[in-house]
Amino acid sequence: MRAVVFDKYGPPEVLHIEDVARPVPNDNDVLVKVHAATVSRTDTGLRSADMFVSRFFTGLLRPRRCILGSDLAGEVEAVGRSVTEFAVGDRVFGINPWKFGTHAEFVCVAESGALARMPEGMTFEDAAAVCDGGILALNALRPAALHQGQRILVYGASGSIGTAGVQLARAFGADVTAVCNSRNFELVRSLGADEFIDYTQEDFTRNGQRYDVIFDSVGKQSFTRCRVSLKPRGIFVATDHLHNLVLAVWTARIGSKRVLFPIPPRFTKQDVVFLKQLVESGQYRAVIDRRYPLAEVVAATRYVETKQKTGNVVLTVL
Numbered sequence: 001m002r003a004v005v006f007d008k009y010g011p012p013e014v015l016h017i018e019d020v021a022r023p024v025p026n027d028n029d030v031l032v033k034v035h036a037a038t039v040s041r042t043d044t045g046l047r048s049a050d051m052f053v054s055r056f057f058t059g060l061l062r063p064r065r066c067i068l069g070s071d072l073a074g075e076v077e078a079v080g081r082s083v084t085e086f087a088v089g090d091r092v093f094g095i096n097p098w099k100f101g102t103h104a105e106f107v108c109v110a111e112s113g114a115l116a117r118m119p120e121g122m123t124f125e126d127a128a129a130v131c132d133g134g135i136l137a138l139n140a141l142r143p144a145a146l147h148q149g150q151r152i153l154v155y156g157a158s159g160s161i162g163t164a165g166v167q168l169a170r171a172f173g174a175d176v177t178a179v180c181n182s183r184n185f186e187l188v189r190s191l192g193a194d195e196f197i198d199y200t201q202e203d204f205t206r207n208g209q210r211y212d213v214i215f216d217s218v219g220k221q222s223f224t225r226c227r228v229s230l231k232p233r234g235i236f237v238a239t240d241h242l243h244n245l246v247l248a249v250w251t252a253r254i255g256s257k258r259v260l261f262p263i264p265p266r267f268t269k270q271d272v273v274f275l276k277q278l279v280e281s282g283q284y285r286a287v288i289d290r291r292y293p294l295a296e297v298v299a300a301t302r303y304v305e306t307k308q309k310t311g312n313v314v315l316t317v318l
Contacts, residue, residue, distance in 0.1 A: 003104030004297045005066045009049040012301040017294065020067075023101070023108045030086050030109050031078040034317045035124035037102040038071040039292075039300045040132050040160065046100075047301070069102030070095050072109075073118060073127035074318070083111045091118040093127035093276075095135060097267040103297065105317055114267040119279045129286035129312035131267075133160030134275045137168050137217065139265045140237045144213050148173035153204060153211045153229070156218030157193065158184035158310045161239060163287040165215050166191045171283045177211070179204055184310055187287070205229050213237060218307075223247055223259050230257045237261075287311025 005018040025031040047068060049055050058064060073093040076086050086092065094115035101107045109115050114135070118127045140161075146152060152169045156162040157178035169176050170192030178185075178193035185196045197204050210231045214221070219240025226236050237260045238244035244261040251258045278284035289310040292300040294317050304313050 001105040002294065003067050003101075004069070004294065006047055006063060006068070007066060008062060009047065009055075011048070012044075012298045012305070014047065015297050015301060017297075020104070022106050025078055025080045025083075025108050027080040027082040028111050029080045030076055030083060030092070030111055030115065032072060032074045032092060032107055032109055032115075033077040034072050034074040034102055034105060034107055036073045036128035037069045037315045037317060038128055038132055038160075039103075039297065039304050039313045039315060040070065041304065042070065042132075043068045043103075044301055044305050065100050067101045067104050069100055069104070069107075069315070070097055071128050071130075071132045072096060072102040072107060073124040077106060080111070085111055086115075086117075091124075091127075092116065093118045093122075093124075093130060094269075094272045095131040095267050097265075103294070103315060103317075112269065114269055114272045116269060116272040116276055119276050122279065125288060125291060125314045125316065126286045129160075129288050129314055130275055130279065130284075131272060133162075133164040133312065134168075134284070135267050135271050136239065136265055137161050137164035137215075138271055138274070139262045140215060140217075140239060140260070141165060141168055141172070141213075143260050143262060144215075144235050144237055146172040146174045146213060150174045150212040151177065151210075151231075152213040152215060153177045153179060153197075153209075154193075155179045155199075155204075155214065155216045155221055157188045159218055160287075160309070160312050162217040163188070163191055163311045164284075165217050166193050167278070167284045169213075169215070171278060174213070177204075177209070187310065191285075191287070210234070216240075223251070223257075227257050232256050234258075235260055288314050290314070291316055 178188040
């Protein structure tokens with residue numbers, strides 16, 4: 001099968017297409033013929049290993065897993081002898097965290113993993129773009145217990161996690177203020193945002209507004225900076241920077257305003273099914289910026305590394 005392979009850490013150019021052996025499903029595995037996948041910030045970070053600590057998980061000197069990609073949408077090609085939930089020909093979508101391998105024509109996913117049948121009428125490209133940002137945003141916002149009448153500010157509202165966060169917050173009943181570039185105001189309005197702030201023109205921490213939750217979906221803000229914009233008992237939800245783990249422990253014991261930093265993220269079948277239900281009820285849709293064929297993975301990766309993508313970047317595999 002064709003796959004995007006990297007044999008060493010480095011710039012996007014270390015990625016190349018190679019013929020590799022097709023994976024063989026174990027008794028509890030599903031072999032998926034991948035039609036579409038995404039290129040995410042996680043993929044670019046693992047490939048570059050700019051954060052050296054990541055090498056303790058991926059390989060100190062060379063990558064142990066040479067095929068990246070977590071999100072997927074495709075068709076079941078074969079099933080292990082113990083699999084009962086899926087059958088050959090099923091159209092499925094989900095995410096294969098920690099094991100990766102979706103930047104290839106075939107990948108094995110555990111039946112019990114974060115995999116479900118695709119929503120009716122959805123394209124493979126749209127389905128592939130549902131889970132990564134969606135589940136990360138769900139991990140972040142569930143502990144905040146958003147409900148009707150609350151106000152949330154989503155910083156980085158036009159990114160993969162941000163577009164998911166806007167839609168989930170709206171589904172939970174909150175009023176949403178989206179912070180992004182003004183060129184994306186119409187997009188976030190269509191996703192359910194009520195108010196909009198252009199971060200290039202206005203500093204939201206100086207406008208006097210207060211929020212029940214501030215969700216930093218891109219890791220560009222800090223609790224220290226945002227706490228003035230939080231209501232009493234307000235919550236700052238972080239998605240990056242390990243010092244927030246210390247702050248989460250500290251603020252749980254001292255003060256009325258808290259930090260939430262949900263790591264490690266959990267990727268479950270139940271969450272994939274939850275997102276599927278939101279899609280089917282019209283409360284959630286995948287946002288796709290650009291689509292690239294598998295052979296143009298280097299160009300796709302370069303674009304993701306500009307940090308200017310809106311929503312998701314999709315690889316069309318088959």
